[in-house]
Amino acid sequence: MLTIDGSKGEGGGQVLRTALALALVTRTPLRMVNIRAGREKPGLLRQHLTAVKAAEAVGAAEVSGAELGSRELTFEPRALAAGNYHFAVGSAGSATLVLQTVLPALLLAEGPSSLRLEGGTHNPAAPPFDFLAKAFLPLVQRMGPRVEATLERPGFFPAGGGRFRVDVHPAKLQPLDLPERGRVVRRAAVATVSGIPYDVARRELDTVGDILKLRPDELHPDELKRGIGPGNVLRVEVECEHVTEVFTAFGSRGRAAEHVAEEVAREAKQYLDAEVPVGEHLCDQLLLLLALARGGSFRTLPLDGHARTQIDTMAHFLDVKVSTREVSRGVHEVEVRG
Structure with missing residues (x-):
């Protein structure tokens, strides 16, 4: 049985999710210790426990150790089963992170699957639904499988209550190379508010528009009348010829709308200035796909702790080589070969 120390690398939930995903794909019995040891509240929180139950x-x-607060877990997969899941x-807690745990296996299953997921759809420190639908899943489809995601009801932190559906039609994963992003064909900033003053959205858009020099027709306020809130999320979408990236910041009580806008604008500007196809958050998710396809490459920003943790965790399960090199100041090329 493979033993993985969850305190290594970024020391959070990513090690758990990636290990569970690859244990499913490779049918590897797994024991994980020191789960989320690097976090203020270590052990399994509700979203992590749901991910374990989904993988189960x-x-x-x-499975043993699948309970709230558990810092140790054993997981022995027996058979990968496509099907309808809820x-x-x-x-x-983030429902999108639960999807990340089981999606790699379902992409390689013998038949189609349909998933209904409930919880947070727009959470800080987790990929929001819009990122999955617009940035990540289109790349999955370019690699072979067909995945369709539909947001049925947004759910913001701390209320939750969101719901979305994902339909997975598996296929053999093909290598993907993304050496450049191509011409920028569309930019948009979308400020969503639910249960908070509409003026917050306008102030965010005014600020992000000034910083990124966006046109008025590229600024979109979005006031939800039936969202599960209160909540506020500001996203910047950059659609290019070969890839789309989505950058997100979240409002919270006591935080000025202008500060939310400055945060997301800073991240989007760094990406635009570097002229790379893959941003920081897309990097570690794309790494796993390329490892399963046993080939591919892309250019990105300097790798962060999540990406390094992803590489280290994948090495326990897959015989692939991941190489990185700096090709110019602030631009790194990542290559995966099996």
Whole structure:
């Protein structure tokens, strides 16, 4: 049985999710210790426990240690099963991170799957639904499988209550090379508010528009009348010829709308100035796909702790080589070969 120390690398939930995903794909019995040891509240929180339960269902696995607060877990997958699944976090914990745990295996399953996921859809420190739908899943489809995601109801932190559906039509993953992003064909900033003053959205858009020099027709306020809130998310979408990137910042009580806008504008500007196809958050998710396809490459910004952790965790399960090199100041090329 493979043992992985969850305190290594970024020391959070990513090690757990990636290990569970690859244990499913490779049918590897897994023991994880020191789960989320690097976090203020170590052990399994509700969203992590839901991810474990989801992996248990998809892999017909035998599991021990699957309880709130647990810092140790054993996971023994027996068979990978496509099917119809419903996973509910039961809090504002991220449902998109639950999807990340089981999606790699379902992309390689023998038949199609349909998932209904409930919980947070727009959370700080997790990929929001818009990022999955506009940035990540289009790249999955370019590699072979067909994945369709539909947001049925947004759910913001701390209320949760969101819901979305994902339909997965598996296929053999093909290598993907992204050496450049191509011409920028569309930019847009979308400020979504639910249960808070509409003026917050306008102030965010005014600020982000000034910093990024966006035209008025590229600024879009979005006031939800039936969203599960209160909540506020500001996103900047950069659609290029070969890839789309999505950058997100979240409003919170006591935080000025202008500060939210400055945060997302700073991240988007760094990406635009570097002229790379893959941003920081897309990098570690794309790494796993290329490793499963046993080939591919892309250019990105300097790798952060999440990407390094992803590389280290993948090495426990997959015989692939990941090489990185700086090709110019602030631009790194990542290559995966099996």
